[in-house]
Amino acid sequence: MEFKIKNEYFNKAIGEVSSAISAKTPFPILTGIKLTACEDHLRLTGSNSDIVIEKVIPAADEGAVLEIVKTGSVVVTSRYLTEIIKKLPGDIHIKVNEKHNVTIISDEIITYINGFPAEQYPKLPEFENSHGIQISSVKLSGIIKQTVFAVSKNDTRPVLSGVHMIVKENHFSCAATDSHRLAFLETRVASESQGSFIVPGSSLKELLKLFAHQEESEIQIFSSESYLVFKTKSIMLCSRLIEGKYPDVTGLIPNEAKTVIKLDAKKLLKGIDRACLFALEWKNNNVLLEIKEGTLKISSVSSAIGKMEEIQPLLEITGERELSISLDGNFLMDALKAIQEEHVLLSFSGSMKPVIIKPVSDESYIQLVSPVRSY
Amino acid sequence: MEFKIKNEYFNKAIGEVSSAISAKTPFPILTGIKLTACEDHLRLTGSNSDIVIEKVIPAADEGAVLEIVKTGSVVVTSRYLTEIIKKLPGDIHIKVNEKHNVTIISDEIITYINGFPAEQYPKLPEFENSHGIQISSVKLSGIIKQTVFAVSKNDTRPVLSGVHMIVKENHFSCAATDSHRLAFLETRVASESQGSFIVPGSSLKELLKLFAHQEESEIQIFSSESYLVFKTKSIMLCSRLIEGKYPDVTGLIPNEAKTVIKLDAKKLLKGIDRACLFALEWKNNNVLLEIKEGTLKISSVSSAIGKMEEIQPLLEITGERELSISLDGNFLMDALKAIQEEHVLLSFSGSMKPVIIKPVSDESYIQLVSPVRSY
Structure with missing residues (x-):
C-alpha cells in the first residue's frame, strides 16, 4: 500500500473519522483508523461500539492531490497518526510494507509507526443505498440541536437516552424526553419510505460535531437492520439504534x-x-x-x-x-x-x-x- | 458602606484580585474579596498564603464612574461576586448593612449575598513605599517568561521552586534551575538599592497573568521583611519570599x-x-x-x-x-x-x-x- 496526499486535507479527514474513536475501548484495534487505498479513492474508517464514520477521498478530488501508488489497507493508532500528521510540515507520502510497518515521509522527515493488519479490523455492517429521506445538513443539525439536549442522562430507561425519529408521509418528527421535560419537533421532508427509530443521543451529538465544520450538503438518511445511516457524498456516519418501544409523547x-x-x-x-x-x-x-x-x-x-x-x-x-x-x-x-x-x-x-x-x-x-x- | 460603579470596570477589577484567591484554602474568609470603600477610592484585596493582590480604583478615575456614597468594608465570596457581576446587565450599586448583608442592584435586578465582617480578614503585611528598582511591565514579564519555566516542579529543595532575583549596582539578574537545566538572564535597571530574593515560581506565574491583559506600565519592585512587592499606580502584587540559600549558578x-x-x-x-x-x-x-x-x-x-x-x-x-x-x-x-x-x-x-x-x-x-x- 502506498499513497501521497496533501497534508491539510489528510489532517482534516483524520480528524473527522477520529471522532468515532474512543481511547477507552476493550478492543485495541478500534483505537485505530483503518486506511484503505483503492484504485480511485482512499477510505478512512473509525468506529466504536455505537457508531462508524467513514470518509472517502476520491483520487479525482482536486483539493486532496491524492495519488494512489499501490492499493492495500492497514490500521494505524488514531492518536499517533493524528499527532504525527499535525506536526509534519509538508505533504504526506505513506508506504506500508508486508509487516504492516507504516513509513510516513514529509520533506526531510521520516517517521515509522507500527500498524495492524487490516484483517483484524471488525467487519462493519454493509449497507446498500436504500430509499429514505433527504435533508440538508444545516436543517438536520438544527433539528438535532433543538431536541437532543432533552434526552435522559441516566440509563434506567435506555429508550429515553435516544431521540425518537419518525418518518411518515413526507413528515419527519423528532422527540426527546427524560420524563421531566420534552422537546418535540416536526418538519416536512421528501421521503420515499417510512419508519420509526430510536437513535442514541451520543451518536447525534457526534453527528452535530461532524457537520459543524462542513459546508452545507444533502444528507441521505436510511436504515439497515439495526443501524441508521447518515450519508453525504464524501462522508458517512452510521449509528446503532436503541431497541425498545418509545413512549407516546404527543399525548403529554x-x-x-x-x-x-x-x-x-x-x-x-x-x-x-x-x-x-x-x-x-x-x-x-x-x-x-x-x-x-x-x-x-x-x-x-x-x-x-x-x-x-x-x-x-x-x-x-x-x-x-x-x-x-x-x-x-x-x-x-x-x-x-x-x-x-x-x-x-x-x-x-x-x-x-x-x-x-x-x-x-x-x-x-x-x-x-x-x-x-x-x- | 455603599458605592456605585461601572459594571465592566468592576468586573475587570474583581477578575484581577481573584487570581490571588484559591477555592481550596483552610481559611474560608480567604475565599472572599475584601472590598474597602474609602472617601476617595475603592480598594479590592484578594489573598492566599503566598500572594496578596490589591487593586485601587480612585474615585477620580473617569472609566470607573465610581461614586462612594458611604465608606466601610466587607468581605464577599469571590466566586459568587464574580458570577453575579458578570451576569448583571447594567451598572452596579452595592449597599452593605450592619449585618454584612450585601445588596447588589443593577437595573430591575436585586441580589442579596451574605458577606463576612472585614475585621475577620487577616491583617496583611504593610509596606512603606521604599526604594527598589523600577522596570517596565513588558520588560519584567519578558524576563519572568524566560526564566520561570525552569524552576523545580517538586518540593525536595524548596529554594529551587523559586526564581533567584539579584539586584546589584544597576544590574538585575534572574536565575532558575531544577538542577537538570538552568535559565539565567541579566539586564540593566535603575536601582537605588541592592538585595537577593528567592520568589516562588507560582507567584511569578500569577504576576504574568495579571500583567498579560494590562497596558504597559512602570512597575516598582521593593522588599519588605519576608515579602517582595510589585507595584504599579493602580495594582499591587506582593509575594512571600522563599527562605534559604540559592546555589551559585554562574559557576555551572x-x-x-x-x-x-x-x-x-x-x-x-x-x-x-x-x-x-x-x-x-x-x-x-x-x-x-x-x-x-x-x-x-x-x-x-x-x-x-x-x-x-x-x-x-x-x-x-x-x-x-x-x-x-x-x-x-x-x-x-x-x-x-x-x-x-x-x-x-x-x-x-x-x-x-x-x-x-x-x-x-x-x-x-x-x-x-x-x-x-x-x-
Whole structure:
C-alpha cells in the first residue's frame, strides 16, 4: 500500500473519522483508523461500539492531490497518526510494507509507526443505498440541536437516552424526553419510505460535531437492520439504534392553557441564568416564576449564599393573570437556548402542570417542562 | 458602606484580585474579596498564603464612574461576586448593612449575598513605599517568561521552586534551575538599592497573568521583611519570599565549547516537538541529536509505537564536526520556546556535558540543559 496526499486535507479527514474513536475501548484495534487505498479513492474508517464514520477521498478530488501508488489497507493508532500528521510540515507520502510497518515521509522527515493488519479490523455492517429521506445538513443539525439536549442522562430507561425519529408521509418528527421535560419537533421532508427509530443521543451529538465544520450538503438518511445511516457524498456516519418501544409523547402535551405569556426570549434566558446562581443547593435548581400585576417576577433563594429577584415586563398576557410556579432553572435554560427567535410563548395550565414553551412563529416546535416542588 | 460603579470596570477589577484567591484554602474568609470603600477610592484585596493582590480604583478615575456614597468594608465570596457581576446587565450599586448583608442592584435586578465582617480578614503585611528598582511591565514579564519555566516542579529543595532575583549596582539578574537545566538572564535597571530574593515560581506565574491583559506600565519592585512587592499606580502584587540559600549558578556555565552550531530556532523547535512524540516512554523524553557531515540529525525511538528521524541543515558550525548527545526533549522545547529570535546557538562541550543554548544576538540570556543517559 502506498499513497501521497496533501497534508491539510489528510489532517482534516483524520480528524473527522477520529471522532468515532474512543481511547477507552476493550478492543485495541478500534483505537485505530483503518486506511484503505483503492484504485480511485482512499477510505478512512473509525468506529466504536455505537457508531462508524467513514470518509472517502476520491483520487479525482482536486483539493486532496491524492495519488494512489499501490492499493492495500492497514490500521494505524488514531492518536499517533493524528499527532504525527499535525506536526509534519509538508505533504504526506505513506508506504506500508508486508509487516504492516507504516513509513510516513514529509520533506526531510521520516517517521515509522507500527500498524495492524487490516484483517483484524471488525467487519462493519454493509449497507446498500436504500430509499429514505433527504435533508440538508444545516436543517438536520438544527433539528438535532433543538431536541437532543432533552434526552435522559441516566440509563434506567435506555429508550429515553435516544431521540425518537419518525418518518411518515413526507413528515419527519423528532422527540426527546427524560420524563421531566420534552422537546418535540416536526418538519416536512421528501421521503420515499417510512419508519420509526430510536437513535442514541451520543451518536447525534457526534453527528452535530461532524457537520459543524462542513459546508452545507444533502444528507441521505436510511436504515439497515439495526443501524441508521447518515450519508453525504464524501462522508458517512452510521449509528446503532436503541431497541425498545418509545413512549407516546404527543399525548403529554396539554391542549388548553389557563395563562399564556409572551416574553423577550434572550432577556428571559439571562434572567433564569442569574437565578440559577442561587438555585444550586436545590436538587432541581428551583427557580420561582410569579405572574402578578402584568409582570413576571423571577426569584431564587439559597440559605447559605443569598437570594435574587428581578422583574421582567410581559409583552402580552392572555387568560388568568396570577400564577406562581417552581421550575428547574437548568431545564428552562436549555429550552430557551434551543429557541432561536426573539420572542417566546410560555403556556401554563396550573402550578402543578407542565409549562409549554414555544417560539412565537413556529407551531411545529414544542417544549414541555414539568414543575418541581418548592419546599 | 455603599458605592456605585461601572459594571465592566468592576468586573475587570474583581477578575484581577481573584487570581490571588484559591477555592481550596483552610481559611474560608480567604475565599472572599475584601472590598474597602474609602472617601476617595475603592480598594479590592484578594489573598492566599503566598500572594496578596490589591487593586485601587480612585474615585477620580473617569472609566470607573465610581461614586462612594458611604465608606466601610466587607468581605464577599469571590466566586459568587464574580458570577453575579458578570451576569448583571447594567451598572452596579452595592449597599452593605450592619449585618454584612450585601445588596447588589443593577437595573430591575436585586441580589442579596451574605458577606463576612472585614475585621475577620487577616491583617496583611504593610509596606512603606521604599526604594527598589523600577522596570517596565513588558520588560519584567519578558524576563519572568524566560526564566520561570525552569524552576523545580517538586518540593525536595524548596529554594529551587523559586526564581533567584539579584539586584546589584544597576544590574538585575534572574536565575532558575531544577538542577537538570538552568535559565539565567541579566539586564540593566535603575536601582537605588541592592538585595537577593528567592520568589516562588507560582507567584511569578500569577504576576504574568495579571500583567498579560494590562497596558504597559512602570512597575516598582521593593522588599519588605519576608515579602517582595510589585507595584504599579493602580495594582499591587506582593509575594512571600522563599527562605534559604540559592546555589551559585554562574559557576555551572562552561567557559569553553568544543562545538558551536547555529540553527533556525523555530525549525529546531518543531523538529524536537515531533521527536518528542516517540520519546514519551523514556523517563527523560530522550531525543538524540547527532552532528555529522554538516547537518543535525534529530531522532527518537519508542519500541511500542515506532520511531522518527529528520535532518536539519546547520547554518554555521565551529569546532569539532562530529558529536552525538541525548537530551530531554521537553527541556529542549522549553528552552527554545523562551528564545524569541530567529537564530539560536547551541554549544556542546561533549556528550556528557551540559549544552548551552543562547539567542544569537543576546549575550545576557543563557540556558543550560544537561544530557540524559540514552539506554
